[in-house]
C-alpha cells in the first residue's frame with residue numbers, strides 16, 4: 001500500500017517531499033526532463049516503503065497514506081501515481097491525460113488555492 005500524491009500538488013509542486021524521501025521514489029525530480037512539463041509529482045507504488053516522511057514535509061497536505069485513505073474525489077490520481085514512470089514517454093502522456101481530466105472534472109477544487117484544497121477533499 002503506497003502513499004498517494006493528490007491535487008494540492010498541482011500548482012504547488014515544490015519538491016519538499018522529494019528531499020525527505022529515503023528511497024527516491026517520488027518523481028519527476030527537478031533534475032529529470034519531465035519536471036517542467038509535469039503538472040504534479042507521483043509516488044512509485046512498488047518503491048515506496050510507507051515510511052511516512054513525505055506527509056509532514058508537504059506544505060499543502062497533498063499526500064495520503066494509502067489508496068484506501070485517498071478521498072473519492074482523488075481516486076483518479078491513484079491511477080496517475082501508479083502509472084507514472086520516469087523516462088517513459090507513453091506513461092507520462094497517459095498520466096498527463098488523467099491529471100488534465102481531473103482538473104476539468106473538479107473546477108470546485110482547482111479554483112481554490114492549493115493550500116486550502118486538501119481541506120475541501122472530504123466535502
Ligand code: SF4
Pocket residue numbers: 003020021022023024025026043047048049050051052053054055
Ligand atoms: S512514504 Fe516514505 S518512501 Fe513513500 S513516498 Fe513518502 S517518503 Fe518516500
Ligand code: SF4
Pocket residue numbers: 005008009010012013014015016017018041057058059060061062063
Ligand atoms: S511536498 Fe506536496 S506539494 Fe510539494 S511536490 Fe511533494 S506532494 Fe507536491
